Amino acid sequence: xxxxxxxxxxxxxxxxxxxxxxxxxxxxxxxxxxxxxxxxxxxxxxxxxxxxxxxxxxxxxxxxxxxxxxxxxxxxxxxxxxxxxxxxxxxxxxxxxxxxxxxxxxxxxxxxxxxxxxxxxxxxxxxxxxxxxxxxxxxxxxxxxxxxxxxxxxxxxxxxxxxxxxxxxxxxxxxxxxxxxxxxxxxxxxxxxxxxxxxxxxxxxxxxxxxxxxxxxxxxxxxxxxxxxxxxxxxxxxxxxxxxxxxxxxxxxxxxxxxxxxxxxxxxxxxxxxxxxxxxxxxxxxxxxxxxxxxxxxxxxxxxxxxxxxxxxxxxxxxxxxxxxxxxxxxxxxxxxxxxxxxxxxxxxxxxxxxxxxxxxxxxxxxxxxxxxxxxxxxxxxxxxxxxxxxxx
Amino acid sequence: xxxxxxxxxxxxxxxxxxxxxxxxxxxxxxxxxxxxxxxxxxxxxxxxxxxxxxxxxxxxxxxxxxxxxxxxxxxxxxxxxxxxxxxxxxxxxxxxxxxxxxxxxxxxxxxxxxxxxxxxxxxxxxxxxxxxxxxxxxxxxxxxxxxxxxxxxxxxxxxxxxxxxxxxxxxxxxxxxxxxxxxxxxxxxxxxxxxxxxxxxxxxxxxxxxxxxxxxxxxxxxxxxxxxxxxxxxxxxxxxxxxxxxxxxxxxxxxxxxxxxxxxxxxxxxxxxxxxxxxxxxxxxxxxxxxxxxxxxxxxxxxxxxxxxxxxxxxxxxxxxxxxxxxxxxxxxxxxxxxxxxxxxxxxxxxxxxxxxxxxxxxxxxxxxxxxxxxxxxxxxxxxxxxxxxxxxxxxxxxxxxxxxxxxxxxxxxxxxxxxxxxxxxxxxxxxxxxxxxxxxxxxxxxxxxxxxxxxxxxxxxxx
Numbered sequence: 001x002x003x004x005x006x007x008x009x010x011x012x013x014x015x016x017x018x019x020x021x022x023x024x025x026x027x028x029x030x031x032x033x034x035x036x037x038x039x040x041x042x043x044x045x046x047x048x049x050x051x052x053x054x055x056x057x058x059x060x061x062x063x064x065x066x067x068x069x070x071x072x073x074x075x076x077x078x079x080x081x082x083x084x085x086x087x088x089x090x091x092x093x094x095x096x097x098x099x100x101x102x103x104x105x106x107x108x109x110x111x112x113x114x115x116x117x118x119x120x121x122x123x124x125x126x127x128x129x130x131x132x133x134x135x136x137x138x139x140x141x142x143x144x145x146x147x148x149x150x151x152x153x154x155x156x157x158x159x160x161x162x163x164x165x166x167x168x169x170x171x172x173x174x175x176x177x178x179x180x181x182x183x184x185x186x187x188x189x190x191x192x193x194x195x196x197x198x199x200x201x202x203x204x205x206x207x208x209x210x211x212x213x214x215x216x217x218x219x220x221x222x223x224x225x226x227x228x229x230x231x232x233x234x235x236x237x238x239x240x241x242x243x244x245x246x247x248x249x250x251x252x253x254x255x256x257x258x259x260x261x262x263x264x265x266x267x268x269x270x271x272x273x274x275x276x277x278x279x280x281x282x283x284x285x286x287x288x289x290x291x292x293x294x295x296x297x298x299x300x301x302x303x304x305x306x307x308x309x310x311x312x313x314x315x316x317x318x319x320x321x322x323x324x325x326x327x328x329x330x331x332x333x334x335x336x337x338x339x340x341x342x343x344x345x346x347x348x349x350x351x352x353x354x355x356x357x358x359x360x361x362x363x364x365x366x367x368x369x370x371x372x373x374x375x376x377x378x379x380x381x382x383x384x385x386x387x388x389x390x391x392x393x
Numbered sequence: 394x395x396x397x398x399x400x401x402x403x404x405x406x407x408x409x410x411x412x413x414x415x416x417x418x419x420x421x422x423x424x425x426x427x428x429x430x431x432x433x434x435x436x437x438x439x440x441x442x443x444x445x446x447x448x449x450x451x452x453x454x455x456x457x458x459x460x461x462x463x464x465x466x467x468x469x470x471x472x473x474x475x476x477x478x479x480x481x482x483x484x485x486x487x488x489x490x491x492x493x494x495x496x497x498x499x500x501x502x503x504x505x506x507x508x509x510x511x512x513x514x515x516x517x518x519x520x521x522x523x524x525x526x527x528x529x530x531x532x533x534x535x536x537x538x539x540x541x542x543x544x545x546x547x548x549x550x551x552x553x554x555x556x557x558x559x560x561x562x563x564x565x566x567x568x569x570x571x572x573x574x575x576x577x578x579x580x581x582x583x584x585x586x587x588x589x590x591x592x593x594x595x596x597x598x599x600x601x602x603x604x605x606x607x608x609x610x611x612x613x614x615x616x617x618x619x620x621x622x623x624x625x626x627x628x629x630x631x632x633x634x635x636x637x638x639x640x641x642x643x644x645x646x647x648x649x650x651x652x653x654x655x656x657x658x659x660x661x662x663x664x665x666x667x668x669x670x671x672x673x674x675x676x677x678x679x680x681x682x683x684x685x686x687x688x689x690x691x692x693x694x695x696x697x698x699x700x701x702x703x704x705x706x707x708x709x710x711x712x713x714x715x716x717x718x719x720x721x722x723x724x725x726x727x728x729x730x731x732x733x734x735x736x737x738x739x740x741x742x743x744x745x746x747x748x749x750x751x752x753x754x755x756x757x758x759x760x761x762x763x764x765x766x767x768x769x770x771x772x773x774x775x776x777x778x779x780x781x782x783x784x785x786x787x788x789x790x791x792x793x794x795x796x797x798x799x800x801x802x803x804x805x806x807x808x809x810x811x812x813x814x815x816x817x818x819x820x821x822x823x824x825x826x827x828x829x830x831x832x833x834x835x836x837x838x839x840x841x842x843x844x845x846x847x848x849x850x851x852x853x854x855x856x857x
Contacts, residue, residue, distance in 0.1 A: 121823030123798050130796070141732055149798065149823055150734045 002057060005074040007039060007067045010046055018066045019073055022059060023047070026074075029055045037073070054078045062246075071116045120147035127152055132181060179266045186328045190244075191365040194323050197377055198356040199384040201339055205355060207387045217281070222357075223259070223313045224284040226336055228390050229383035230311055231255045231275025231283075233376055240376045241308050243331045244366045258310030258327060259287060261294040268294040269327055271307040279393050308332060315339065321358040331364040332373075334380070357384075396502060399425045401726060402516055402530035404508045404672070407434020409703030409715030410536030411492055417723045418499040425528060426501050427508040427518050432492040434538055436712040438485045439558050444581055446481040447561070448743050451588035455745065462782055472589055474566045481561060504528070510673035514698075517673075532698055532726050535679075535686060536719060537672065539665035539704035544573065546634040547643075547661055553636050555660045557582070563658075567591050571641060571656035573631065575602035577742045579662035580614070584744035587623045594624040594654055596645060598663075601627055603742060607754040607803040609769075609789055614805060617746050617785070626652065634659075667705040691731045692722030700726070714738045737820045741810035746786055749813035752801030752820055755791050764794035766826075768850025770842045772806045774857050777837040783807040788846040790816070797825035802846075808839060815843050826851055 007017050021038040024030055035047035036056070054076045061073035120128070120135050124147045128135045133152055140147035154171065172180065204225055211220050234241045234255040242251045255276030258269040270290035275283060293299050309332040314322045322335030337358035343351035359380065363373045383389055401417040403410045406428030417424040431438040460467040496503050506520035508528075516533060519525040541556040543549055549556050555563075560582050570586050572579045575597035587593040595602065595618070601611040602618070602625060615625055629645045629652070641659045645652040667685040678696035680687045686701035688694045694701050700722050703715030717738070721731045739751040758765055768790045778784040786806020793800055802816035819829055829847040834840045848854045 122825050122828050123796065123823035126825055127796060141730075141734065148734065 001078050001080045002075055003054075003078055004072045005036070005056075005076050007069050007071045007073060008048055009069045010039065016066050016068050019061050019063055022063070024056045026056050026058055029053070050076075052078055068116055118147070119144055121149065123149045124152060134181065134185075182328045183325055187325050190326050190328075192326060192362050193365050193370065193373070194360055194362050195370070195373055195377055196321055196323075196358060196360045197381055198358055199381040200354050201357055201384060202355045204384055204387040205339070218284045219288070220280070220284050221287075222315060222339075223311070223336070224280065224287055225384065225387060225390055226313065226334075226380075227257050227259055227272060227287060227311050228275060228278075228280055228283055229380045230257050230309060230334060231272075231278065232383055232390065233379035234309070235276025236379055237372075237376050240332075240368065240372060242367055243308050243329065244364055249367060252306070252308055256307035258304075258307045258330065259290065260310055260312035261291045263295050263297070268299055268304065269310050270294055270299055270303050271305065273306075277393060280390055305329075309334060311336060315357065321360050323360045324362050326362050326364060331367040332376075333362045335360040335362065396423070396425075397526065397528050399423045399502070399528065399530040401425070401532050401534065401723065402427070402508075402528055403534045403536055404516070405434065405534075405536035405538055405668075405703075405705075406432040406492070406503075407536060407538050407703060407715065408436045408712035409538075409719040410434070410534065411496060412716040413534055413536065413702060413719030413723050414496060414501045415499050416720050417726070418501050420723065420727045422723070422727065424499075424501045425504060425530070426496060427504045427506060427516070427528075429505070429507045431489055432496070432503070433485070433489045434712075435540075437488050437492070439561055441712055442488060443481040443485045443561050444557075444585070445743060446484045447477065447585045448581060448745075450477050450480070451585045452745065455588055459782065472566070474589070475564070477589075478562060478564075507671065509671060510676040510699075512676050514676060532700060534692065534719070534722060535672065535674075535699065535701040535705055536703050536715065537668040537705045538715075539667050539710055541661065542664045542666045544631065544634075544661050544663060546631060547573070547636070547641075547659060549661065550636065553641050553658055555658055557660070557662065560586075560660050567657040569593070569640075569656040569658075571596065571643065571654055571659040572662060573659060574662035574664070575599075575604065575625070575627070576662060576664070577603070577740070579660065580618075580742055580744040582660055582662065583618070583623055584621075587618075587621055588745065592622075592656075594626070594656065596626045596629050596631065596643075596654075598630060599627065603748065606740075606742075606748065606750055607789065607801070608756060609787070610748050610750065610803050610805045613787070614742075614744070614746060614748060618744075621745070626654075665704060665710050667707070669705060690718060690721060690733075690735050691725045692718055693725070709738055709740060711738060711740060737817050739810075739813045739817045741813065743810060746805050747807065747809040748803070748805040749809040750801065750803040751813055751817045752799065753791060754801060754803070755789070758791045758793075758800045761800075765800070766792040766794045766850040768792075768846040768848065768854070770845040770849050770854060770857060772839070772842055774845075775837075775839060775842050777839050777841070778807065780837065781807070788812075788842040790843075790846045790850050792826055792847075792850050797827060799824065799826070799829070802843075804843075806839070806842075812840055812843065815840060 017039040019037065020040045023035050023037060030036060030050045032052045033049045036050050038047050057075040057077055059074040061067055067073065118135055119140060127149055135147060138147050138151050141151050142148045208220050208222060208225065241255060242249055254274045256271050256273050257275050258271045261268045261270065272283065272286055272290065308330055310327050310330060311334045312324050313336040315336055315338045318338050320337045320340060322337055324333040324335040326333050339355050339357050342354055342356055344354050346352045359377065361373060361377045400422035401424045403414045403426045406426055410426060411432060414424050414426040436442065454470065457467050457470050504518045506518040508516050508518050511517050516528045516530065517525055518528060547554050551559055557578055566589055569592040572583045572593060572595045575595050579595060580602060583593045583595050601608065602615050603611045618625060626645060626647055629647045632644045632646055634641065634643045640655055640657045642653065642655045645654065669681060669684055669686060677699045679694040679699050679701065685707040686694060686705050688701040688706040692700040692702040702718040702722050704710040717736055725731045737751050739749060741749040755767055770788045772778040772786040773784045775784060789803040790799065791801040792798065799816065799820050804812050826847055834844045845854050845856055
């Protein structure tokens with residue numbers, strides 16, 4: 001019979017514990033009193049023994065997760081034929097009474113944390129899916145915090161934002177809802193840090209003008225060079241081309257770069273592939289095509305997936321520095337400002353006119369340290385300041 | 394000296410008040426209850442319970458009359474009308490005593506008398522023998538219920554012009570009865586008296602009987618009543634009424650003209666008015682609207698220490714709603730979380746045919762402007778209904794087509810009030826059509842028709 005494996009209550013005051021180790025794998029059989037997993041409470045790490053002989057069927061809680069007492073962390077089979085997991089075990093051993101038969105007293109209003117069982121009515125689950133709402137973010141008003149349809153916001157935007165705003169209210173579009181949800185998640189989950197530098201782009205502007213003058217096949221924009229510079233920097237520093245995932249730090253095999261495109265439906269980020277080894281003209285053609293398809297709303301989901309970094313260019317909007325939010329699933333975003341004419345002192349202290357763009361790299365501190373991020377940023381600046389290198393693959 | 398200071402003082406011992414008092418005592422609150430007449434209120438003494446006793450007599454009589462269909466030869470039974478009425482009163486008395494025991498066992502202090510707020514907001518209880526005492530409470534629950542509303546043209550006289558009380562304690566079966574008002578109360582008495590042999594006429598101002606229910610149910614019930622010999626006038630206005638020594642004569646305006654009706658007795662069942670007079674509510678901050686106390690789902694009023702539950706707070710005036718609101722009120726006073734969402738409250742009519750509904754009628758659901766799916770399953774196609782010789786009625790379900798939310802359910806036919814809880818439970822748990830379709834209903838039962846109605850709403854009924 002399939003039965004739940006629960007976080008035990010190991011002391012009178014224990015409300016939650018951290019799952020730190022599994023001593024058996026799904027599929028393993030175990031004997032009564034054999035240690036199955038380790039729970040760390042405020043006071044101690046405790047090996048939890050099996051209440052009876054059985055087989056571990058499934059693990060449902062992540063290692064490291066902090067779980068309320070009584071949370072389900074997995075399922076096991078006690079070898080007995082039975083009707084349902086809900087029926088109480090006929091004669092729990094004393095160990096079972098201590099380890100498994102615990103009173104579940106979750107706070108009635110707080111949303112369940114990761115790994116905890118989420119109580120929601122069938123209708124609430126269906127509506128949440130339709131509206132793109134993450135149920136774990138919703139506070140349930142039903143018995144034991146059960147989420148009901150009335151608890152769901154009409155849209156994915158947090159209700160507090162809607163209430164606080166005075167004036168005309170409208171429902172966000174599906175795209176806006178998705179963007180909002182992803183940005184909130186990214187800003188809350190990714191530990192951002194920011195680095196700002198300037199790149200001198202007189203040579204780049206000169207090169208771009210000449211390239212556009214001598215041929216009519218491809219029209220190069222400043223952004224094409226920046227995206228190319230990022231791709232080359234990734235190729236030179238493969239240790240930067242990685243992302244944080246639930247399973248670990250993932251090194252990406254190709255130098256893909258996302259390119260933010262502002263559209264009527266919100267920001268779209270097509271990802272350009274393998275830029276480290278791509279001729280500039282081909283890059284420019286693909287970037288132009290992706291941008292126009294983004295405007296038309298015809299980008300496929302696969303075209304917007306992947307990459308460790310996105311380039312978000314606000315140069316056309318008269319801005320000097322832009323610190324951006326990392327796209328979920330990536331580790332960096334490069335905010336690009338407008339070209340500014342500025343006087344800088346030369347080595348003799350004399351003012352020299354330079355044409356600069358401000359670059360702000362937002363990076364995930366779980367994946368990158370400051371020094372590595374700065375080296376990466378410097379390589380981008382270097383490629384932009386000596387742009388002829390970008391013409392050579 | 395008896396205790397006079399309480400955490401919770403409940404005024405009114407009906408199904409709202411006594412249930413609230415029991416729960417308050419369970420929560421270890423010092424609780425008192427004041428009742429001026431009968432514990433159990435109208436419901437137990439002059440409403441739900443005694444009428445069910447009468448209607449059971451009528452049902453049994455009807456079954457005996459149809460025993461021939463089942464192969465049983467039975468002569469037309471004689472009716473001992475006084476015995477029928479006495480049994481109904483006995484049932485009420487027995488339950489009334491039970492409530493006093495429940496309250497005592499729970500530790501609720503019960504006071505007999507009429508309660509009213511004093512200017513200092515204490516509560517004064519005056520008993521029938523003229524003595525009075527003053528009680529103090531942190532929280533007071535007003536659960537004083539409602540009483541029959543009179544028609545200006547037909548004031549109650551306890552003889553020719555009845556309210557429900559007289560209809561429940563008649564000394565002889567009237568030859569003819571005019572029932573004014575085709576809501577649940579009017580329809581149940583019409584059904585009872587007609588089955589026992591009274592010539593019954595029902596007059597309703599609105600355009601259909603059971604006007605707050607689903608239109609399909611109204612139409613079905615109206616047809617069944619007329620088949621049973623009950624005359625119905627809907628969309629009818631009472632113009633004049635004359636009460637004489639041998640009966641009542643009224644004139645009506647209907648869409649088709651004027652009617653003059655005569656009857657030995659008339660039962661006025663045109664609604665209920667809240668019992669708010671004489672309570673000293675002017676010494677509290679509660680707000681009254683049209684004679685009812687304004688309160689929310691957990692009995693919260695404009696006065697933080699005065700709460701109101703049940704009929705005195707307005708529609709739906711149903712015992713189970715009062716109990717639920719009373720429980721929510723006490724839980725809130727005890728500091729427990731209460732649901733902000735209004736509960737689904739089923740409503741039942743025990744006439745013949747019986748009907749029950751929960752949620753929105755089809756018309757109300759249409760008014761939401763959302764796409765709907767409506768399922769109907771006739772009991773003529775139910776094996777169990779045919780086997781018991783009652784294959785008449787239907788189950789109707791109304792769903793939101795986009796979300797699969799169950800918006801309303803309506804049952805008419807045998808034991809409809811005993812069946813509606815399936816949909817109430819489904820709706821409260823927010824089951825969608827998917828869970829209802831997955832549910833296994835036992836065969837053969839009338840409840841299978843619930844399943845089939847859901848299947849029908851989604852275009853996949855099996856037995857029609």
